[in-house]
Amino acid sequence: MSAPLLSVEHLDVVYDGTITALSDVSLTVAPGQVVAVLGSNGAGKTSLLRAVSRSLQPYGGAVTGGTITFAGQDLAGADAADVVRRGLVQVPEGRRIFRDLTVAENLRAGGYTVRDKAARAEACDRVFDLFPILAERRDQPGGLLSGGQQQMLAMGRALMASPQLLLLDEPSLGLAPLLVDQIGEIVTEINRQGTAVLLIEQNAVMGLRVAHAASVLEIGRVTASGTADELAASDDVQERYLGVAVPVVATEVVESEPAIPTAEPPQRLRVEGLTVRFGGITALSEVSFTVEPGTVHALIGPNGAGKSTLVNVLGGTYRATEGAVHYGDAELTALRPDRVAGLGVARTFQNISLALEDTVEDNLLVGRHRLMRRGLVPGMLRLPGARREEREHRETVGGIAEMLGIAHLLRTPVHTLAYGDRKRVEMGRALAARPSLLLLDEPVAGMTHGESQEMAETIRQVRRDLGLSIVLVEHDMPFVMGLAEQVTVLDFGKKIAEGTPAAVQRDPEVLRAYLGAAAA
Template identity: 60%
Template sequence: MAADGADGTRSAGASPGTAPGVPPLRVRDLTVRFAGLTALDAVGFTVAPGTVHALIGPNGAGKSTCFNVLSGVYRARAGSVRFGEHELTGLPPHRIAGLGVARIFQNLALPPRATVEDSLLLGRHRLTRTGFLAAGLRLPSAAREERAHRARVREIAAFVGLGDCLDRPAGSLPYGRQKLAELARALCAEPRLLLLDEPVAGMTADERRRTAAVIAGVRDSLGISIVLVEHDMGVVMRLADAVTVLDFGRRIAGGTSAEVQNDPAVVRAYLGEREETGPAGRDGGPRGEGAGA
């Protein structure tokens, strides 16, 4: 069994299939405030290389805020986010992406009229070395690089199950396959750390199963570390090697899926204190899961 870290989070050891050069992600004492409201209060956890680490919690727990700090959208008031030897705190999003961190958001952002292949090719942008002039003149070096990138795009599309629709407009795909295309585009950036913000939200049961299988394959076959925010607890419990639970901006629990599932603090956060009249949340009923993460 993995040992507890300095932040109290029990982190799984590195996955046997971890890709070379994938470092741990260490979050320490992360604090974010908005106009006097503390959205994150000294949150800490460690993502071991090549594992899936889930962030869960009720609405307003601070999960999306944490993701926005990890990807450079927000700046923390205090604390540290280190990806291997690199300090991410304060870096702009493009610098963080350049270090091998990719993210998919809750909402779709595919160009609807572009083909799936061209949409995925956008993910190769940070890896493109051809200059504007060489590309415009269609020099041999530019053509060779484009062929190489398109070959890699086709490989990744096949990996996630989209190899049969590369020529179709991205906007014509069913919703679940568009979400898979978002994931594939992130993989096209060859990340070492993948941030997945509600990857199965809005999907049918069958689409959720297929997407969960792809995410498991990313970890097991590609060895990429994954931080996952997801409200579908069935998906979390199947995929996560380790879980950190947030509530009102504070870390209240951490460990394996089974450990946090049975933690009294986690049960109280999701269902509220049990009164004589039955379980009730702090607003008179259980707090649901929604966009206000």
């Protein structure tokens, strides 16, 4: 192997002076190589990238030991702007495009360090070659692009600086499988054109497919490394990250009755001829389906299919242009969001929306808001009635936390939690409202295979113990298959299939739309 382009040796990273994110991490990237770093959420993958791109400081992190060498130069003392000028560019997690800037302006910002006009024009041509869609939409604001296109823009923006080494943080996160494949191909193409890539992925299939070499990171340490083929063949990696030989996760069944007062019994949810338009764009077109009381009903479809729009209509956030949604006898589409909640409908959000500075318990108590009878004044005066009520609320919330396996975290501020746990807190907050219908918007987005299996088990237990209906929005097909009784498939705002998971899985229309033309 030639002299490495990037060499990380014995790296330690600490946040806020106390929380260790990485310890003794070493890895190298040779010129022209693609190296993947695999690991579940909270393993320290992003911290590793931030350490390399010198952008830890805004997040309160610092390198406390070890060295990072790039192209023979020690990066200690360099700042984020320096490393870009040296040819090392990071594409941040979650794409982070500038939504109010046009596509062209986003790219211009990416080429900020390139002073040579010709070089910049060349880089721009290369980006438009790789991503023709960006050329097509160059004058539109970045915020209008779809998720996949935003990922392309984020990568194109980074390529504008013509880096020697590209750092990619979870490029496949939240994308449908078809798009994940496409991103993988683009990474390979970028690499073929001579750029080395350090790729952070929790989608191990994708990571190992495009990488030459890989390391596995767990709780801040490298637990395995080798060529991609070696790792793909290792039992440990297979079991944990590739979903091969899915282990039956033995979640312990909580024997005790959860301390959650029984909710109203669930009702039938009927969606009839639902159409939603924004300006000229039709997000949903005449969608109808029924969710039977007490079942798990999945809504699946690729990105942009209209799933989130549908959840927002069910939660009362969006208005229906045409059609109606009935929950029991009530028409949800005629109510304000707070009234919808009053009917016993609760939801989680795709992008976690928790109060980060507050403890888990406080966040869960927010969900109890609908059920708090005592007003603000008795609460502030700490009158006996209010204190008794508060104690009851805390007990309920404790029960929910136990069921979700986060009871030990009740006193912990949310911002210190790993991603998977935050998703549970978000679900707990929805459950605290004692709903009879729970809307889960992408509950396993961004989780490893193992983590999403645990989440599936949790969802099963929630339904079993609380006897409620669940509408599950997901694009992770295998996750849904083992969980839902009924599946509705959306594509481009239309219902294209409906039925049991087994039936839907075989539907050629679904395979074509959802899994890509090649699959059909």
